[in-house]
Amino acid sequence: MKLLIIAGPPSGGKTAVIRQVIKNLPEGSLPAFLKIDVVHATEDQELAEEFNIPVKKIYSGDICPDHMGILVLDDALRWAESLSRNILIIESAGLCLRCTPYTTYSLGIAVISAISGTNSPLKMAPLLALADVAVVTKTDLVSQAEKEVFRESIRKVVPEIDIVETNAIQGTGLRYLMRRITEHPDIGPDQIKLRGAPPLGVCTVCIGKKEIGWKNHFGVIRPLDMPEPLYRGD
Amino acid sequence: MIKQFTLMVESGKNRFGEQEGFETIEIRSGDTLAIVGPTGSGKSALINDIETLAQGDSITGRRVLINGQEPPESFVREPAFKPIALITQNTRCLADLSVEEFLLMHIRARKPGREDLLEETMNLANTFTGESISLKSRMSGLSGGQTRSIMIADALVIGDTPILLLDEIENAGIFKDRVIQSLQRGNKAVILVTHDPYLALTADRRIVMRRGGVASVIESTGEEQQLIEDLALIEDRLHQIREKLRQGASFSSVSAKVLMAPARQSLQLNRL
Numbered sequence: 001m002k003l004l005i006i007a008g009p010p011s012g013g014k015t016a017v018i019r020q021v022i023k024n025l026p027e028g029s030l031p032a033f034l035k036i037d038v039v040h041a042t043e044d045q046e047l048a049e050e051f052n053i054p055v056k057k058i059y060s061g062d063i064c065p066d067h068m069g070i071l072v073l074d075d076a077l078r079w080a081e082s083l084s085r086n087i088l089i090i091e092s093a094g095l096c097l098r099c100t101p102y103t104t105y106s107l108g109i110a111v112i113s114a115i116s117g118t119n120s121p122l123k124m125a126p127l128l129a130l131a132d133v134a135v136v137t138k139t140d141l142v143s144q145a146e147k148e149v150f151r152e153s154i155r156k157v158v159p160e161i162d163i164v165e166t167n168a169i170q171g172t173g174l175r176y177l178m179r180r181i182t183e184h185p186d187i188g189p190d191q192i193k194l195r196g197a198p199p200l201g202v203c204t205v206c207i208g209k210k211e212i213g214w215k216n217h218f219g220v221i222r223p224l225d226m227p228e229p230l231y232r233g234d
Numbered sequence: 235m236i237k238q239f240t241l242m243v244e245s246g247k248n249r250f251g252e253q254e255g256f257e258t259i260e261i262r263s264g265d266t267l268a269i270v271g272p273t274g275s276g277k278s279a280l281i282n283d284i285e286t287l288a289q290g291d292s293i294t295g296r297r298v299l300i301n302g303q304e305p306p307e308s309f310v311r312e313p314a315f316k317p318i319a320l321i322t323q324n325t326r327c328l329a330d331l332s333v334e335e336f337l338l339m340h341i342r343a344r345k346p347g348r349e350d351l352l353e354e355t356m357n358l359a360n361t362f363t364g365e366s367i368s369l370k371s372r373m374s375g376l377s378g379g380q381t382r383s384i385m386i387a388d389a390l391v392i393g394d395t396p397i398l399l400l401d402e403i404e405n406a407g408i409f410k411d412r413v414i415q416s417l418q419r420g421n422k423a424v425i426l427v428t429h430d431p432y433l434a435l436t437a438d439r440r441i442v443m444r445r446g447g448v449a450s451v452i453e454s455t456g457e458e459q460q461l462i463e464d465l466a467l468i469e470d471r472l473h474q475i476r477e478k479l480r481q482g483a484s485f486s487s488v489s490a491k492v493l494m495a496p497a498r499q500s501l502q503l504n505r506l
């Protein structure tokens with residue numbers, strides 16, 4: 001089984017890229033798709049109809065969707081295996097730019113749009129830094145110079161990352177991504193682990209308590225004038 | 235960077251799956267080609283196939299070769315090795331940077347260590363537009379004409395590539411003739427999408443687009459020379475009238491006749 005983990009902010013073009021990936025997978029590939037989102041997503045139905053592949057969706061509700069993804073990944077792999085699939089594609093919700101959902105053995109693909117602002121790579125540094133490939137979408141909407149400046153901005157954050165530029169609607173330029181996917185090895189025998197250390201459910205905001213102000217919360221909290229977070233609770 | 239090259243476009247299919255009306259188009263240093271056709275006929279797609287050096291992996295299935303071979307990956311993926319500069323139709327830049335920051339970042343991508351090109355780029359850009367651009371302007375705040383001017387100067391000075399692609403540069407508030415003059419310097423291959431009759435006719439070849447594919451390629455034979463000269467006259471008149479209007483002039487029927495007389499005469503002579 002191969003594992004592809006696609007992450008990136010909402011509307012960056014993750015689903016558009018996944019469509020192209022599924023369309024261009026080498027002969028003999030049997031993909032399954034898992035969509036993780038917070039409260040609403042339709043990608044699973046769309047892709048099931050379009051490509052006739054098994055799909056699953058999970059809503060994380062009050063919990064950080066990337067954390068949810070980590071918790072269900074093991075089950076999802078077993079689900080795909082039980083259907084004799086050989087490639088599992090996971091689309092993250094893309095709401096948490098601090099967490100990175102990539103694991104060992106997976107091919108981590110960060111999808112980011114060329115129109116998201118020159119400084120956006122800086123703002124989502126962890127999401128890019130731990131990825132194997134950065135796919136830059138919507139290059140059809142910017143000038144060549146702008147595209148190259150955006151590339152430079154990614155390089156500033158992650159100097160060595162493999163950058164693939166595309167108009168994901170048409171699939172231009174994705175031959176380099178497809179080559180990476182084709183060459184990527186199957187999951188090996190060791191325990192699958194997260195690449196980064198995301199901040200886990202560290203406070204009661206994470207689990208859905210809505211009151212503002214640290215006095216209303218437990219776990220790792222932080223008053224405004226305190227230089228470091230501190231732990232409050234039993 | 236390569237200076238001597240042959241760019242070869244191998245035909246693909248149009249929107250209806252029909253083979254395009256050519257086998258290969260060869261483009262060499264110094265050639266000028268115009269791409270003409272109605273809106274939605276596939277002009278920008280052709281430009282994009284060339285820019286991304288497509289290898290049968292775009293909608294059209296075209297392949298683009300350099301010196302008869304599939305170009306090395308670095309030509310496509312690394313701006314510092316890319317032999318092609320493209321000026322797209324966009325007249326807005328979304329980058330949240332000043333002009334200076336933008337150009338310096340692009341220099342880092344294309345010509346690392348050549349910060350000295352900044353000034354040259356700015357000077358050239360400012361010859362293309364009447365609205366002066368300063369280094370501290372925000373890229374996203376520039377007018378259409380200013381953005382275009384920067385992009386063209388950037389392609390010529392910072393890109394300085396042997397192949398230049400331009401997508402409808404004419405209607406963007408720039409001094410067209412100065413731009414064309416600059417493009418023709420330096421023995422570059424220039425491929426431009428255009429609706430401008432003068433630009434289309436003065437190109438060495440015209441690629442005619444229809445239904446998402448190339449319908450035909452027309453070689454200029456010299457027979458259109460007279461038409462080109464007529465057009466130059468008409469352009470000149472148009473320019474004069476435009477300038478007068480800008481200054482706030484109004485025209486009587488007599489003055490209009492006088493303005494257009496030379497153009498009328500020459501057109502009539504040609505018909506005889």
Ligand SMILES: Nc1nc2c(ncn2[C@@H]2O[C@H](COP(=O)(O)OP(=O)(O)O)[C@@H](O)[C@H]2O)c(=O)[nH]1
Nearest residue numbers: 010011012013014015016137138166167168169
């Ligand atoms: N023009 C253009 N639109 C794109 C491109 N990639 C995605 N889109 C559009 O952007 C919107 C968001 O894309 P989607 O794949 O749903 O983003 P996601 O939320 O990351 O999955 C959709 O309307 C897509 O059709 C691209 O490369 N070019």
Ligand SMILES: [Mg+2]
Nearest residue numbers: 014015043091
């Ligand atoms: Mg999506």
Ligand SMILES: [Zn+2]
Nearest residue numbers: 064066096099
């Ligand atoms: Zn998170």
